[in-house]
Amino acid sequence: MAARMNILFSVNAAWNIWNFRRPLVEALIADGHKVTILAPRDDSAPRLEALGCAVRHLEMDVKGLNPLQDFKLLMRLRQHFRELRPDAVLSFTIKNNIFGAIAAKSEKIAFIPNVTGLGTAFLSRGILEMVAVTLYKRAFRNLPVIFFQNEDDRSLFVERGLVAVDQARCLPGSGIDLDRFAAAPYPLEHGAPVFLMIARLLRDKGVLEYVDAARRLKSVHSQARFQILGATDAENRTAIDRATVEGWEREGVIEYLGTVEDVRPMIEKAHCVVLPSYREGAPRTLIEAAAMARPLISTDVPGCRAVVDDGITGFLCEVRSAESLAAACESFIALSHEARVALGCAGRQKMENEFAQSIVVDAYRRALQDLARKTTDVAA
Structure with a gap:
């Protein structure tokens, strides 16, 4: 287990963490880490706080493509990182990954993004794709670890030179709680499909x-x-x-x-x-x-x-x-x-x-252990 760390989750909606990353949050808290969620606050925030983590509101335009608004998001992320001083940022969703990585670099904070999807801009075959590729290349350069949710996305980023092979690791999505989503008896043979x-x-x-x-x-x-x-x-x-x-x-x-x-x-x-x-x-x-x-x-x-x-x-x-x-x-x-x-x-x-959720949790634990080890080596 990694030394106790101050870990910040960055995402575009608190419900995303509650619905998809809760097992990871619970595991890291159980390991003794301090966990803070940085996201637009919604109805999931009180439930996340009940788990034992803090929730800080992030003001952001989730769906817009306004460069001015995105620059403001970059500045807000930088300010939050400066105030919270996490040992590591675990990031999800496109804008949080790109602008969070740039902000974290400026504050010399370790940043681990998870590419949960590429978005329409990356696949538009036009000027928006060129902008997205440029941003990804700048944001992801020299990051310690970049998680991908499927092998196709990982290979695409490697082939286009956006990430190095040794940076990119593949996860089975967010993992699944096999006890909560247990096999259910199949509906009766008779009846309309x-x-x-x-x-x-x-x-x-x-x-x-x-x-x-x-x-x-x-x-x-x-x-x-x-x-x-x-x-x-x-x-x-x-x-x-x-x-x-x-x-x-x-x-x-x-x-x-x-x-x-x-x-x-x-x-x-x-x-x-x-x-x-x-x-x-x-x-x-x-x-x-x-x-x-x-x-x-x-x-x-x-x-x-x-x-x-x-x-x-x-x-x-x-x-x-x-x-x-x-x-x-x-x-x-x-x-x-x-x-x-x-x-x-x-x-x-x-x-x-x-796809067991333990695979995902273990992958993040290993990434944090690697970070802690590198920090110790630098200090020594």
């Missing part, structure tokens, strides 16, 4: 393709049900508004389930969980569903294909193609009850072998 998509309602998540595929399939399989669970009107440029969703409901294409604190009951009732995303870091909803022994359908893109073994734990389809997604759903409908159960069991086994 229930497809469930869990995601923020963003175009980049493939929501439009999912709705179009549902429309195609319901013309043939009228009893099939297509559900969507997730927030509308999100703080994102590709968000889908509530009025659009209400239109789909009136059409009878989808069932909108809103949002819930605990997704497990919804996953348990589903026959198959679907995520036709354009690209992911590590899709949490697919990982949770596989852990609960549910078959998956997703796109053959970075992040998603790391979770879904085509034909073994579910099916992969072409990205941005409602036709291909509908064909994958058709293939699932044609399966026997026993074959569907087998897909789910294989997914659960994959999560046990590759």
